[in-house]
Amino acid sequence: xxxxxxxxxxxxxxxxxxxxxxxxxxxxxxAIRKSFxxxxxxxxxxxxxxxxxxxxxxxxxxxxxxxxxxxxxNILGLLDSPSSGEVHLDGQSAWRLxxxxxARLRNAKIGFVFxxxxxxxxxxxxxxxxxxxxxxxxxxxxxxxxxxYVQKARDMLASFGLSERLDHRPTQLSGGEQQRVAxxxxxxxxxxxxxxxEPTGNLxxxxxxxxxxxxxxxxxxxGISMLLVTHDERLAARCERVVYIExxxxxxxxxxxxxx
Amino acid sequence: xxxxxxxxxxxxxxRTNWIGVSGIFVAVAALIMILSIMAGFLQESRDTLRGSLxxxxxxxxxxxxxRDGRPLLKDGxxxxxxxxxxxxxxxxxxxxxxxxxxxxxGRQMILxxxxxxxxxxxxxxxxxxxxxxxxxxxxxxxxxxPRVAVQRVVDVEDPFRAPPTFDPGDDVPRPRVVVGEQLAxxxxxxxxxxxxxxxxxxxxxxxxxxxxxSMDFQVAGTFRSxxxxxxxxxxxxxxxxxxxxxxxxxxxxxxxxxxxxYERHKRAVVADLRERLAAANLLHPPDSSVGRWEVLTxxxxxxxxxxAIQNEKALMGVMLSxxxxxxxxxxxxxxxxxxxxxxxxxxxxxxxxxxxxxVLALFLMIGAWEAVVGAGLGTLAGILGATYIDSIExxxxxxxxxxxFDRGVYLFDHIPxxxxxxxxxxxxxxxxxxxxxxxxxxxxxxSRLNPIDALRYE
Numbered sequence: 001x002x003x004x005x006x007x008x009x010x011x012x013x014x015x016x017x018x019x020x021x022x023x024x025x026x027x028x029x030x031a032i033r034k035s036f037x038x039x040x041x042x043x044x045x046x047x048x049x050x051x052x053x054x055x056x057x058x059x060x061x062x063x064x065x066x067x068x069x070x071x072x073x074n075i076l077g078l079l080d081s082p083s084s085g086e087v088h089l090d091g092q093s094a095w096r097l098x099x100x101x102x103a104r105l106r107n108a109k110i111g112f113v114f115x116x117x118x119x120x121x122x123x124x125x126x127x128x129x130x131x132x133x134x135x136x137x138x139x140x141x142x143x144x145x146x147x148x149y150v151q152k153a154r155d156m157l158a159s160f161g162l163s164e165r166l167d168h169r170p171t172q173l174s175g176g177e178q179q180r181v182a183x184x185x186x187x188x189x190x191x192x193x194x195x196x197x198e199p200t201g202n203l204x205x206x207x208x209x210x211x212x213x214x215x216x217x218x219x220x221x222x223g224i225s226m227l228l229v230t231h232d233e234r235l236a237a238r239c240e241r242v243v244y245i246e247x248x249x250x251x252x253x254x255x256x257x258x259x260x
Numbered sequence: 261x262x263x264x265x266x267x268x269x270x271x272x273x274x275r276t277n278w279i280g281v282s283g284i285f286v287a288v289a290a291l292i293m294i295l296s297i298m299a300g301f302l303q304e305s306r307d308t309l310r311g312s313l314x315x316x317x318x319x320x321x322x323x324x325x326x327r328d329g330r331p332l333l334k335d336g337x338x339x340x341x342x343x344x345x346x347x348x349x350x351x352x353x354x355x356x357x358x359x360x361x362x363x364x365x366g367r368q369m370i371l372x373x374x375x376x377x378x379x380x381x382x383x384x385x386x387x388x389x390x391x392x393x394x395x396x397x398x399x400x401x402x403x404x405x406p407r408v409a410v411q412r413v414v415d416v417e418d419p420f421r422a423p424p425t426f427d428p429g430d431d432v433p434r435p436r437v438v439v440g441e442q443l444a445x446x447x448x449x450x451x452x453x454x455x456x457x458x459x460x461x462x463x464x465x466x467x468x469x470x471x472x473x474s475m476d477f478q479v480a481g482t483f484r485s486x487x488x489x490x491x492x493x494x495x496x497x498x499x500x501x502x503x504x505x506x507x508x509x510x511x512x513x514x515x516x517x518x519x520x521x522y523e524r525h526k527r528a529v530v531a532d533l534r535e536r537l538a539a540a541n542l543l544h545p546p547d548s549s550v551g552r553w554e555v556l557t558x559x560x561x562x563x564x565x566x567x568a569i570q571n572e573k574a575l576m577g578v579m580l581s582x583x584x585x586x587x588x589x590x591x592x593x594x595x596x597x598x599x600x601x602x603x604x605x606x607x608x609x610x611x612x613x614x615x616x617x618x619v620l621a622l623f624l625m626i627g628a629w630e631a632v633v634g635a636g637l638g639t640l641a642g643i644l645g646a647t648y649i650d651s652i653e654x655x656x657x658x659x660x661x662x663x664x665f666d667r668g669v670y671l672f673d674h675i676p677x678x679x680x681x682x683x684x685x686x687x688x689x690x691x692x693x694x695x696x697x698x699x700x701x702x703x704x705x706x707s708r709l710n711p712i713d714a715l716r717y718e
Binding site: 108 | 261262264266269273274604605608609611614616617710712
């Protein structure tokens with residue numbers, strides 16, 4: 001599928017725009033700036049970033065610590081507002097929506113996988129996976145769909161090799177297991193975009209490799225877009241396209257290399 | 261949906277939440293128990309205040325002749341007839357009340373102790389037995405088990421009947437009286453004892469004391485009312501005997517009226533009786549300055565004391581509500597702690613699509629569950645505690661060997677309680693509102709958390 005989209009992608013306009021634009025980009029950031037107030041001074045972290053994530057694309061986001069990767073990711077994930085610029089998710093200008101609509105959009109279209117898994121310690125594996133569905137629906141709607149969701153969550157966990165761990169709490173799971181639960185949670189609502197922030201950063205290399213395999217396999221199989229933030233060159237090498245962020249700007253895009 | 265699910269889960273899995281629940285539980289249970297028991301005491305005080313009165317009291321002025329020149333207080337039968345004609349009236353009786361001095365042969369006068377001076381001021385109440393029994397609580401007073409060693413009357417239906425130890429052959433027959441049990445006990449009276457009651461009589465024209473009349477009576481028995489003062493100084497006698505003693509041109513000065521439904525009809529009946537009795541020239545016209553006071557409900561009659569009781573109850577409720585505030589603080593502290601601890605969870609929920617309003621609702625709901633569970637259990641415990649307070653007190657007293665409630669102090673021998681459903685509902689409502697108010701601040705803080713900061717926190 002990604003192959004098809006690659007071929008469908010129009011060739012970049014020569015030297016005009018710093019990043020490619022396609023009509024069917026699922027997530028597009030335009031001229032994103034972000035500054036923080038640090039005491040008296042304003043500190044600008046992002047200086048106007050343009051970035052488009054195509055449907056089905058696996059995009060790696062690299063950059064040194066403090067380059068602004070996480071800030072950009074939070075803005076793209078609709079968790080943090082840009083100081084200026086726009087984020088379009090599936091054609092909607094997300095930061096122009098009222099907060100409730102934006103939360104709904106985040107729930108329906110974005111799945112997060114965090115470095116530290118971020119599971120709720122009070123809930124068991126299945127309940128953690130079900131959480132996005134519980135957030136999405138009113139009590140009555142959820143009750144009507146509950147059986148289907150529970151089945152889906154159990155199936156997913158089972159296919160991730162966690163069938164013996166369904167009613168275990170996060171503290172009873174290993175790091176790799178927790179991250180697999182988190183991946184299942186991110187996929188429950190069949191999102192259009194997966195945002196993974198150093199998903200293997202907290203795992204040993206063998207476990208990290210297995211988790212990454214699982215993540216990439218699901219991304220390919222479902223044909224969803226994924227934004228993968230990483231330090232790891234080897235990991236980046238597995239992405240179709242890699243964007244380098246430095247000092248709050250896109251310094252390099254593997255598809256449209258900036259002339260040195 | 262996640263709010264209900266997660267709030268219940270947090271409530272269940274985090275033990276600190278149960279401190280909040282316990283706080284509310286204790287506060288609600290204590291409030292209900294204390295207010296119910298105090299309401300019981302106040303109810304008893306109210307009953308005491310009502311005492312020997314009936315629902316309504318008609319007291320025509322004694323000094324003023326009626327419009328046709330006849331004294332007002334000679335038309336008892338007519339007054340009764342008018343009162344009883346009202347269908348809302350269940351019963352009515354005439355009384356002639358006066359004050360007298362009691363002396364008894366053989367008692368030494370001890371001037372150094374006025375209470376033992378061989379003479380007592382007494383409140384004389386002349387009654388028609390049958391009417392009185394139908395209208396007032398006299399029957400209960402005659403039947404009440406004695407608290408001191410005294411002799412009750414032989415026959416409640418005819419309290420002035422000769423007592424068994426009395427031999428009428430001994431002496432000339434005397435009119436008989438029924439004496440308050442504490443008065444009888446203090447004077448060492450027993451069946452058939454002879455007492456002398458004297459009284460000053462006033463000249464109706466000049467208003468000066470014009471004579472001192474006295475008569476001998478025989479003790480037929482004793483009574484115990486709920487009024488301490490009555491038991492210490494009241495003597496019941498036949499209304500005609502008292503009229504004889506007074507030698508006045510009056511045979512009643514009070515009419516007591518019992519209604520079928522006091523609460524519903526009291527105001528209307530008071531107004532109607534004023535109207536009708538005045539029209540029959542038995543009272544002053546209702547618009548005159550004295551007429552207003554001639555027909556009263558017993559509550560009007562004891563208005564100040566009743567108002568004092570009501571004040572006491574209201575004030576106590578307000579003071580005790582502070583307990584709820586303390587419980588609210590507990591919830592505030594616990595939820596604040598929880599918001600700090602659960603920063604990461606809040607961030608996760610936001611990332612998964614919850615709004616800040618959802619987070620607010622989640623933490624408010626935790627407060628609400630604490631309030632509902634705490635207040636529910638507290639209500640149950642409070643009602644049970646108030647209902648069985650007597651047994652609880654007895655058990656505590658016997659277990660720890662100390663007397664908590666001295667039953668000798670009061671005229672009732674149990675710990676009274678009145679559970680007022682409205683009061684209980686208000687307490688529960690107060691607990692829930694108070695808890696929610698205290699939960700609001702931490703919940704609001706949780707909703708204001710920036711999910712980014714919350715997630716960065718590891």
